[in-house]
Amino acid sequence: MDIFAHRGASRYFPENTLLAFKEAAKIPIYGVELDVHRTKDGVLVVHHDEKINRTSNGKGFIHEMDFAELRSYDFGSWKGEQFAGQQIPTLHEVLDIFRVTHHMINIELKTDVYSYPGLEEDVLQTVLEHDMAERIIYSSFDHEILERMLEKAIPNEVGLLFSKVLINLSEYGQMAGSSTLHVSLIAAKRNAVKKAIELGNRVRAYTVNRIADYDLLEDLGVDAIFTDEPEKMYRHAYEK
Template identity: 40%
Template sequence: MTLIFAHRGYSHLFPENTMKAFKEAEYAGSDGIELDVQLTKDGEIVVIHDEKVDRTTNGKGFVKDFTFNELRKLDASYPKKTFLKKEPIPSLYEVLEWMKTNHIICNIELKNGIFPYEGMEEKVIALIRAYNMTDRVVLSSFNHYSIVNCYRMAPEIETAPLFSEGLYMPWIYAESIGAKSIHPKYTIAKTELIKASMEYGIAVRPYTVNKENTMHRLFSAGCSAFITDDPVKAIKIREQYC
C-alpha cells in the first residue's frame, strides 16, 4: 500500500510545521508526517522550513539569529488568519515526545543547504536515539553530503536524498550513498523510475503531490509513499485502490 505523508503536517488547512498541523494529520489518518529542522542561536533543534521567520510567523529575521525562547514567542499560525489560537514554533523534542502516543512515521528534512548548521546532524541523531525512534524516522536533505554524514554516524536510521532534477539511475546513486529511499520532486518521478527503483529495493516518496491525476498515477504505480499538503484528499483517492 502507498503510504501518505502529510507535508509539514496537514498544511493545506492548518499552519505548516506546527503541532496543530501534525496532530490534525494524525487525526486525518496520515501514515506519516514530513517536517523541516534548523538550529537556533543557542543550538536548539526547531521545526521550521524557511531560513527566515518572515513568511510563516509574525517575526522578521533569520532562525539562526534567534534564541529558542525568542522564537517561541512568535506566532507560527500568523499566515492563517482564521486561527484564533497562537501556535508556537515546535522543537523536535516536542514532536518526538508526541510520537510516543502514536505510530506515525516522521520524515525529518535537514535544512542545512544555505546555512551549514554546525553539529545539527549529531544533535538530531542523538535525539532520535534517545527516543528510540530510529525505526520510525527517515532523514532527508537536498544537501547530500549531510545525508552521507548521517548514514556514517547512524546507519540504523534510514536516509533519503531529496532532488528536483532528473538523476540517472537514482537507485544506483541511492545505494552508493547508503540511502534506502529517494525523495524526488513529483514531476521527475516517472512511473518507470518508480518501478525500477522499487524493484532494486529503494523506496520512492515523491514530493509535494497535490494534484488528483498525479495521486492516481502514483497509486496505480504502487509507489512506496508520497508527500502531500492534503492527506484527506489522498486518503479518499487511495480507498479506490485498496
C-alpha cells in the same frame, strides 16, 4: 502507496506547527514529514524556511536568533486569525505528539542553504532521547549530511532528496541498504525515475495534492507520496 502528511496537515493548518501535526496524527496514514533547523543557542526547531518571514509576524534567520526570541513570534496568524498564537515547535515537542501513534516520522535536515555544523548529531541525540529510532526516516537535499549520519549511526532509513529532473538516479540507491529516493513530482514523472524504479530503487514523491497525480504515481510504481492534504489522499486511497 504510503502517504506522508507534508509539514503536518498543512493545507488547512499552519505548516510545521503542533496544530498541523496533531491533525495529521488523527489520520491513519503511514507517516508525517517535518523540517528541522537550529537556533543560535542550539535548540532544534521545526520550520521549513531558513527565515521566519513568510510564516510568522517576525523577521530574520533562525540560526541568528535565540530560542526565547523565536518563541515570542506568532506562527499561526499568517494562515488565518483562528490560528493566532501558534508558536514555533521544537523537535522534541513534535516527536512527543507521535510517541503513542504508529506513524513514521520523516525528519528533513535543512542544511542545503545554511550548513548548521553538527546538526546530524543533535538530531540523532534528540531521537535517541525519545526512543523512536526505528520510526525515523532522515532526509536531506544535502546528501553529505546523510553520509555523515550513516558514519555515526545506523539509521532506520535515509531519503536522498532531489528537486530536479536527473539523468541517472540508479546509483544513488546504493548509498545505504535502506535508502530511498525522495523526488519532486516533476522528476517523478520523468524517465530517469521510471528507470530507477525498474532497477529496484524505492521512490517517494513530493508534493502531491491532486488525485490524478496520486493515481499516475501509483501506476508508475512509486512507493509513497508527501501531501499537504493527507485526509483527502487517505480517503481516496481507501475508496479505490
